[in-house]
Amino acid sequence: MATADVLKPDFASHRRHFIFTDEHEQLRESIRRFVVKELQPHAEEWEETTFPDWVFTRMGELGFLGLDKPEEYGGQGGDYYTSLVLAEEMAHAHCGGLAMGVAVQTDMAMPPILAFGTDEQKQQWARPAIEGKAILAIGITEPDAGSDVAGIKTRAIKDGDEYVINGSKTYITNGHRAHAIVLVTKTDPDAGHGGITLFLVPMDTPGVIREKRLKKLGMHASDTALLAFQDVRVPESAVLGQIGKGFYHISWELQGERLIGAAGAVAGAQHVFDRTLQYAKERQAFGRAIGHFQVIRHKFAEMATKIETARQMVYTTAWRFQNGEYPVREITMAKLYSARIAVEVADECIQIHGGAGYMQEYGIERSWRDLRLNRIGAGTDEIMLDVIGRSYGL
Ligand SMILES: Cc1cc2nc3c(=O)[nH]c(=O)nc-3n(C[C@H](O)[C@H](O)[C@H](O)COP(=O)(O)OP(=O)(O)OC[C@H]3O[C@@H](n4cnc5c(N)ncnc54)[C@H](O)[C@@H]3O)c2cc1C
Numbered sequence: 001m002a003t004a005d006v007l008k009p010d011f012a013s014h015r016r017h018f019i020f021t022d023e024h025e026q027l028r029e030s031i032r033r034f035v036v037k038e039l040q041p042h043a044e045e046w047e048e049t050t051f052p053d054w055v056f057t058r059m060g061e062l063g064f065l066g067l068d069k070p071e072e073y074g075g076q077g078g079d080y081y082t083s084l085v086l087a088e089e090m091a092h093a094h095c096g097g098l099a100m101g102v103a104v105q106t107d108m109a110m111p112p113i114l115a116f117g118t119d120e121q122k123q124q125w126a127r128p129a130i131e132g133k134a135i136l137a138i139g140i141t142e143p144d145a146g147s148d149v150a151g152i153k154t155r156a157i158k159d160g161d162e163y164v165i166n167g168s169k170t171y172i173t174n175g176h177r178a179h180a181i182v183l184v185t186k187t188d189p190d191a192g193h194g195g196i197t198l199f200l201v202p203m204d205t206p207g208v209i210r211e212k213r214l215k216k217l218g219m220h221a222s223d224t225a226l227l228a229f230q231d232v233r234v235p236e237s238a239v240l241g242q243i244g245k246g247f248y249h250i251s252w253e254l255q256g257e258r259l260i261g262a263a264g265a266v267a268g269a270q271h272v273f274d275r276t277l278q279y280a281k282e283r284q285a286f287g288r289a290i291g292h293f294q295v296i297r298h299k300f301a302e303m304a305t306k307i308e309t310a311r312q313m314v315y316t317t318a319w320r321f322q323n324g325e326y327p328v329r330e331i332t333m334a335k336l337y338s339a340r341i342a343v344e345v346a347d348e349c350i351q352i353h354g355g356a357g358y359m360q361e362y363g364i365e366r367s368w369r370d371l372r373l374n375r376i377g378a379g380t381d382e383i384m385l386d387v388i389g390r391s392y393g394l
Contacts, residue, residue, distance in 0.1 A: 019081050019319050027082060031064060031089040043095040046221040047366070051098045053135065053177055056105065060132015065106055069114060073122050074130040080322045083107060084314070087260045091267035094363060096370025097221030099264055100377075104173045105129060107260040109136035109182050112198065112253045116241030121200055125180050137178035137203075139169035139227065140250060146171075147383050149184065150193050150247060154229060156185040163187075163239070165199065165207075165232040175225025176210050178203050183229075184250055187243055196246035199238045207232035218369025257378045259317060259331045262338035265374045266310045269342040272367040273303055276349040279356075290352070299348050306341040313337060329391040336384035339374035346371045 016025060038058065042051070059065050067082035069075025076082065083106065090099035113126045113136075128134035145151035154167025165185055172181070180202050188195030201208065209228040216224055241249045277300060280291030290296050313334040320327045346368035350357035357364045375381050 017315050019315055019322070020085075024081055024085055027067070027078075028085050028089060030062075031086060032092055034059075034062060034064070035089055035092045039093040039095065039098060043093060043098075043221070043363075046095055046098060048220070050223045051095065051101060051221045055098065055102070056132040056135055058132065059102065060130065065102075065132055066130035067106075069110065069126070069130050073114070073127045080318060083260060084263050084318055087263040088267040091264065091271045094271065094367075095221045096268065096367075096373070097219040099268075100219055100373075101174055101222045103257075103260055103264065104138060105136050108253065108257045109138040109174075111256050112138075112182055112240060112249055113200065115252070116198070116249050117200065118237070120237065121240065125200060128179075134179045135174055135177050137172050137174040137181045137225075138253075139172050139175075139181050139183045141171050142168060143170050143226075147380060149250065150196065152184060152186060152196070154183070154185045155189070156187050156197060156199060158187075159233075161236055162233050163199065163236065165201070165229045165234065167229050168211075169227045169229075170225075171214065172225045172227055173222050175227055176213060176223040181208075181227075182240060184246055187246075191244060193247040194244045196250070197243050198240040198246040198249055199234060200240045201229075201232065201234055201238060205232050205234060217372060218366065219373055254379060255326070255328060255331050258335035259314065259321065261374060261378045262310070262314050262331075262334040263318075265338040265342035265371065266307060266314055268367065268371050268374075269303075269307050269310070269338075269345040272346050272349045272364060272371070273300075273307060276352050276364065279362075280352055283354075296352060299352060303345045303348055307345065310334070310338040310341050329388060332379075332384050332387045332391075335378065336381055336388070339381065339384075342371045342374055343368070 039055065056065070063076050064086060066075030067078045067086055068080055071077040086106065087103060090102060093099060110126055110129055113121055117126065125134060125136065129136050140149060142152050142154060144153060154165065154169065156163045156165045167185065180200060183199045183201050185197055185199055186195050187197040207230045209230060210225055211228050212226040214224040214226060280296055281289050283290045317327055317330040317334045320330065349364050350368055353362060353364050356362045360366070
């Protein structure tokens with residue numbers, strides 16, 4: 001700088017992060033327009049009814065379900081950051097259950113099909129899923145095993161050129177509406193981690209029973225199922241990936257799920273922060289806007305710092321992932337930290353709203369209930385801590 005101009009902080013500047021290009025920003029704008037115009041107005045209604053299947057059809061038509069998926073199967077062939085943009089923009093629907101249902105489709109069930117599936121499986125399930133014509137679910141958790149994936153009991157036994165599957169899965173997102181499920185089973189109960197195999201099971205196969213629609217604390221717009229598998233016969237071609245490699249396939253899947261979950265948690269935290277900031281500027285007490293009390297101002301400062309830290313962790317980790325690394329430790333840290341701060345932020349936003357924060361009509365308590373899942377789903381805080389700790393050889 002040639003002259004000694006006085007530098008003033010420019011708090012209003014919004015320089016985009018270096019991982020994003022003009023194309024990403026255009027994509028962001030078009031997703032935001034769609035989300036705000038076509039999804040967000042239904043958020044209240046879908047809390048009662050769960051979101052309708054046409055959301056998948058519409059998002060498929062718009063190309064939003066295959067942003068980073070191969071063009072060969074109908075995707076847009078974009079980089080990993082495009083799916084990050086989708087996860088961030090879905091927060092503007094103010095409907096956590098909707099964002100989760102879509103993320104299960106795009107970032108949880110679809111990736112293992114594309115990574116480990118045969119061309120036939122990809123044509124049969126990934127292509128229609130990208131087009132929004134098929135809905136997918138992923139079944140890992142069981143009534144007796146969640147964190148302990150190797151402890152699952154669902155059995156797949158070879159019988160001639162078929163497999164017979166028996167067992168149950170619980171808390172399955174999209175479980176009531178799905179056309180197919182990526183199912184984690186045990187093919188060899190004595191082989192530990194090496195005895196797990198994935199199957200791609202059409203949900204209309206005889207013996208697949210959608211037992212119960214589960215009621216939950218938040219994420220009301222999503223459907224969550226208890227599923228039973230009773231003598232479900234599938235051909236050998238339903239095996240997804242390699243026999244006995246299912247644990248490793250699903251561990252890989254969980255990395256993508258966690259990073260996208262972290263991005264969604266940060267965006268959710270930012271969304272509830274923005275709404276609360278607006279409220280704090282308008283709500284008056286003792287003759288001034290409540291945001292002008294130092295104690296409230298500091299709450300915003302703390303929240304903003306945490307959100308920004310989490311966002312930087314997500315972006316840096318995504319950058320490493322996009323550039324060919326497999327940064328499991330950092331993904332785990334980003335998931336842990338983003339989930340925690342999202343819940344802290346939502347909780348503080350309820351406090352700043354006072355009684356209004358506790359009332360349904362303001363939607364802040366909904367953010368808290370929805371965001372709370374982040375500390376449990378896709379691996380609990382405790383499991384994240386264990387993964388991080390073990391990564392240091394402990
Ligand atoms: C709304 C919702 C949607 C979901 N969607 C899906 C889905 O689509 N597909 C799917 O497969 N699953 C889904 N899940 C399941 C979710 O991933 C599991 O709930 C989660 O992994 C935890 O498993 P668990 O509930 O069995 O808890 P548990 O494993 O029983 O854990 C109970 C407690 O023990 C702690 N704990 C367990 N093991 C350890 C350990 N080694 N060290 C320290 N603490 C430990 C946990 O951290 C937790 O606090 C969903 C869950 C919810 C609530």
